[in-house]
């Protein structure tokens with residue numbers, strides 16, 4: 250995909266629907282700094298974030314060259330230059346099983362002002378994005394969500410889960426490997442290029458990862474001028490015995506003023522390319538003096554750390570949905586990944602929006618490579634576009650969805666073909 254998506258006109262169907270409500274759907278011209286600032290203020294208000302400073306808006310603006318930004322404007326409000334609804338998209342590679350990628354339409358910053366809620370504005374915006382993604386040839390749309398109740402309305406399903414861990418470090422004595430490499434403190438600047446190179450090096454190993462750089466990476470390093478957490482953020486990296494960086498982590502320490510031996514360590518990021526780096530960085534975090542609790546946000550569901558400490562129950566796990574995807578082109582999406590077992594399966598997919606509605610034969614050869622063709626043959630499996638999204642990366646089990654009444658037919662065969670040896674996971678919010 251080139252940069253032509255930046256200039257594609259707004260979707261005429263949604264534009265006309267909103268016009269009938271007295272609202273204007275428009276692309277925001279990124280070269281117009283005032284228009285961008287008004288959009289940015291509206292977006293942060295939509296997420297209940299603090300009012301943005303000029304410096305924060307200026308910095309944000311510097312990242313948005315490759316973003317397609319949309320606003321919905323209401324000329325009857327006292328501040329008509331500030332949109333009453335916002336969204337932002339860009340094409341981003343999504344890793345799929347088989348260490349491959351598929352182009353996705355990454356959607357972010359969806360807000361509707363509280364003064365304009367529940368009038369169908371978000372629906373108009375989202376459907377506009379889905380049609381624009383189709384026009385641009387993106388087979389899948391992706392997003393991370395504020396609430397898990399919203400995006401099923403638009404055919405998205407939860408494709409990758411994540412876990413928050415709370416670890417009692419007094420109980421969780423390290424029993425895992427003790428690799429011979431070294432952990433070093435580094436500055437954010439020292440991670441800027443090598444850290445992103447490492448993220449890029451491991452991206453294809455995990456279905457669900459979405460390529461990123463720019464604001465999403467700089468935010469992880471605490472480089473945004475309005476980031477309060479960044480003041481406390483520390484960075485370490487792991488170098489193997491030959492001195493090559495194989496992982497990094499960042500965390501904050503939060504004091505308990507009543508007892509200095511009870512600090513809490515919040516693990517913000519831990520990215521590793523080798524098992525040694527993984528063990529060394531987790532051990533470093535769990536053996537920190539004066540810390541009684543480690544909280545780790547957004548971790549993979551198949552993370553091995555529980556098997557590397559003395560007490561399984563010292564690690565409390567809370568699971569959440571994280572990456573949601575929406576399949577727009579069934580043959581292109583299904584042909585983008587590989588499959589665990591060969592076979593032939595007729596899938597019937599229903600989609601009220603129309604994009605993914607139909608029946609297809611999925612034919613997988615002995616190497617796991619698929620071909621997908623439309624068919625009138627009777628279905629082996631029937632499901633909606635939401636369940637197709639949930640199983641696409643090998644996340645949700647089709648057998649479990651069958652038991653939940655959400656997949657009909659030969660769920661066991663579907664499961665055998667779609668499963669992934671690595672659980673899908675996305676390591677960041679966007």
Ligand SMILES: CC(=O)SCCNC(=O)CCNC(=O)[C@H](O)C(C)(C)COP(=O)(O)OP(=O)(O)OC[C@H]1O[C@@H](n2cnc3c(N)ncnc32)[C@H](O)[C@@H]1OP(=O)(O)O
Nearest residue numbers: 357358359360361366367368369370371372392394395398
């Ligand atoms: C990818 C992201 O950016 S995730 C962030 C989403 N944004 C936020 O959480 C910010 C705060 N919330 C908001 O800005 C708004 O409430 C939004 C964007 C969630 C919804 O905007 P609205 O314009 O009120 O939604 P709209 O009226 O178009 O509703 C569309 C559909 O979604 C449903 N819906 C909307 N919000 C919610 C919700 N919070 N929970 C459950 N369902 C919802 C509606 O019932 C409606 O369903 P239907 O059309 O199938 O009958």
